[in-house]
Amino acid sequence: MSKVFILLSSTIWQFFISWNLFFGILIYRIIFEQNTVLNVDIRSTTPALGTIGSILALTTSVSFAFMIFAITRVSNRKHDLFYRLKSFLFDFDNFLEKTSNQKHVSNKAQELSWELKFLTISDFPIMNWNDKTRDLLNLLESEEDPLEDPNFNNKVLGYLGFIENLISEIGVACISQIVALKHFEVVYKVLALIGLLLLALVSNYLNFGAMPAKVLSVSPVFFASFSSLILLELGWLLHREKMNMLDFVEWNSDRSNKMN
16 A cells, blocks of 8 residues: 555655646546537636635645755654764763773774764764774684783773664665655655646636637646645655654554454
8 A cells, every 4th residue: 555655645646647637627628518518717717726726825835844844853762862972972981991901992982982972973873883893803803811800891892882873874864855855756746836837827818729728627637636635745755754753653563463
């Protein structure tokens, strides 16, 4: 089912469906133009276009608010993780400075720590984490000097694991920022559709001839179908955002229990 929503959220498919509905009804009107039932006054399309315009205006407000919410949430999450990483690196340094007989490991670990401290938020995501930690991990495996703290190596690995987890979370936030750009597309489409709708409203009061009048009389079909697909896309984005915020919930647990 999600594949269907993803397909219908594509701008190309939205335009294709709306255009084909519009073109099909236009051809139908042209073929049966002699039928008096189908002879609709061009001015009667104005209320329909006005109603669609009102819906699109509301959609613009919702889309813009949702876009700001999604981008702000991801950005705040990313910055919070970044400063948590910097703070944890200083804690890591304090731990390393307390060791006296593990200078090789401490120096290598502090070298890694200071390298990470000089990273800016624009340097994320980090794609070469394994390369950065390879020398330190090899040194931990080869270290044979007697330890003041027998659990020293495990503690260093614990710090590295937590640092890696924070870096991974920042990377996920970076990907979420890229995904959030999808919300811009919705706003752009709605604004473009409103512009075309205003053009159609103005054209209603201009005499372009019989054929343009027929085209304008069918234009609400295009705008209504395109608007419906945009609302469907917006609903799908809201649903996906809800699922991401509640990723700890097992939504299919009840269904699986019934099947068992």
